[in-house]
Amino acid sequence: MKPTASPCVTCPHRETGFCGTLLNVPSLSSGPHQRSWQRFFAAKPGEQIATRNQVSGDVFVLCTGWAFRFQQLPNGRRQILNFLLPGDLFSTATIFEEKFHFSAKAVTPIQISAFERSEIRTRLAENHDILAAVAHSCVEESHAATELTCVLGQRSAEERIAYLFLHLMRRIEARSVVRDHRYPLPLRQQHIADAVGLTPVHVSRVLGLFRDRGICVLSENVLDVLNSSELSRIGALD
Amino acid sequence: MKPTASPCVTCPHRETGFCGTLLNVPSLSSGPHQRSWQRFFAAKPGEQIATRNQVSGDVFVLCTGWAFRFQQLPNGRRQILNFLLPGDLFSTATIFEEKFHFSAKAVTPIQISAFERSEIRTRLAENHDILAAVAHSCVEESHAATELTCVLGQRSAEERIAYLFLHLMRRIEARSVVRDHRYPLPLRQQHIADAVGLTPVHVSRVLGLFRDRGICVLSENVLDVLNSSELSRIGALD
DNA sequence: CGGCAGTTTGATGTTACTCAATTTAAGTGG
DNA sequence: CCACTTAAATTGAGTAACATCAAACTGCCG
Numbered sequence: 103m104k105p106t107a108s109p110c111v112t113c114p115h116r117e118t119g120f121c122g123t124l125l126n127v128p129s130l131s132s133g134p135h136q137r138s139w140q141r142f143f144a145a146k147p148g149e150q151i152a153t154r155n156q157v158s159g160d161v162f163v164l165c166t167g168w169a170f171r172f173q174q175l176p177n178g179r180r181q182i183l184n185f186l187l188p189g190d191l192f193s194t195a196t197i198f199e200e201k202f203h204f205s206a207k208a209v210t211p212i213q214i215s216a217f218e219r220s221e222i223r224t225r226l227a228e229n230h231d232i233l234a235a236v237a238h239s240c241v242e243e244s245h246a247a248t249e250l251t252c253v254l255g256q257r258s259a260e261e262r263i264a265y266l267f268l269h270l271m272r273r274i275e276a277r278s279v280v281r282d283h284r285y286p287l288p289l290r291q292q293h294i295a296d297a298v299g300l301t302p303v304h305v306s307r308v309l310g311l312f313r314d315r316g317i318c319v320l321s322e323n324v325l326d327v328l329n330s331s332e333l334s335r336i337g338a339l340d
Numbered sequence: 341m342k343p344t345a346s347p348c349v350t351c352p353h354r355e356t357g358f359c360g361t362l363l364n365v366p367s368l369s370s371g372p373h374q375r376s377w378q379r380f381f382a383a384k385p386g387e388q389i390a391t392r393n394q395v396s397g398d399v400f401v402l403c404t405g406w407a408f409r410f411q412q413l414p415n416g417r418r419q420i421l422n423f424l425l426p427g428d429l430f431s432t433a434t435i436f437e438e439k440f441h442f443s444a445k446a447v448t449p450i451q452i453s454a455f456e457r458s459e460i461r462t463r464l465a466e467n468h469d470i471l472a473a474v475a476h477s478c479v480e481e482s483h484a485a486t487e488l489t490c491v492l493g494q495r496s497a498e499e500r501i502a503y504l505f506l507h508l509m510r511r512i513e514a515r516s517v518v519r520d521h522r523y524p525l526p527l528r529q530q531h532i533a534d535a536v537g538l539t540p541v542h543v544s545r546v547l548g549l550f551r552d553r554g555i556c557v558l559s560e561n562v563l564d565v566l567n568s569s570e571l572s573r574i575g576a577l578d
Numbered sequence: 579c580g581g582c583a584g585t586t587t588g589a590t591g592t593t594a595c596t597c598a599a600t601t602t603a604a605g606t607g608g
Numbered sequence: 609c610c611a612c613t614t615a616a617a618t619t620g621a622g623t624a625a626c627a628t629c630a631a632a633c634t635g636c637c638g
Binding site: 226 | 411413414415417419421431432433435436437441442464465466468471475476478479481482483485486488489490492493494536537577578
């Protein structure tokens, strides 16, 4: 099974220049040439690109745009597990499992690279770069999960949202130059709510407070950070 | 740096018979013989066996007893990340990092096996069993993290505690025979509170409700499940 | 018997949720 | 360019869930 997205031959825009990413392992994915074990897809905003329990022979990496992994709950609510930025492997576990244990949706228009799992796994043992990329991804995921657990388990609404912003700011800065403390953030308040376990109404109130206190303003898909030290005083973990 | 625990030559009691565990990779750890790359430690209840930012050349696996990984927060509270049962690798990320990103404490008297990280990593590429054990551990951790995120982000106090019990019950059942729905559970209410993000006072109230409603009783280190279907109706994720 | 750790209970406070109405912004088609 | 439509954000009032504070109770061990 594939994403419902339309296939495209190449993935011209790579918004990441990271090392330690599958996209940048030379022998696996160098340049725009198509290889038998690597295909590309595109998807539109809001489009679902992976579904829980879906069986797939591919391992997905986001090339451009924003997406998120989430879990749909029986009571109709959903928990966003993380936001995917260019260069992100959807989940390290997908390299070792046939079945997705999460769903995923595009936030903006996106392009995805799909590697054949069998190819990755065969090369994992031989190719040091691939092992390093997978190890890096495993470590990052583990840290992110630890932090999110602490935030959801122990911290207030303001602290949760401030943490989310700081977390995303760091990740955005790693991918592009940020000027004037203005970060591209194509999220609705509903996304924020689902990510930090609050209602959209309460997210709106907290963002209003942040705005009134001159800490930050989120509008038109841009987060404008006016008082960065206050933001990290509220949201920093340690 | 080592655990403050006292070293012992062998680790006589292995309470796990799992496949897919470093403890049971034959070439790595078979039988009670000491190897140069494997050492054993013991620790007493409450003893801290790992500390955040500690640099260690070892990868730890729990052989016997209960322990937990946690994060100490600046405000004095702590978040328990997971409980460690016999056979558990402390964290897959420790294979790829020098530094611990968590702390850990013993709940009961425990025995730990310490493998040299360099040995594991060298063999990772060559030895299929080790790679499989690491992959298995990565997948399990990922699932556990996803579930915990959903529980902490979206669910009520009753649901959180019921989930924790169900989660632990499954893991206990995988390691030993459970009779009469009585599960060994050597946890104080404070542990439960720190694991699911509640206060000990509120945990006490919820456990009181469960008791009154004939769902389950926790006392003397045993969880007595009286109405298992009601418990999973409350705590099951999907 | 006294002390201590853990649990239980009660009273009160705070945070965030729910429900509902209103405002703002963003498209869309004439 | 302007009415119309729809999604998203804001605001207010009332409520539920959980936290906090403090006291009493239990079992255990010296």
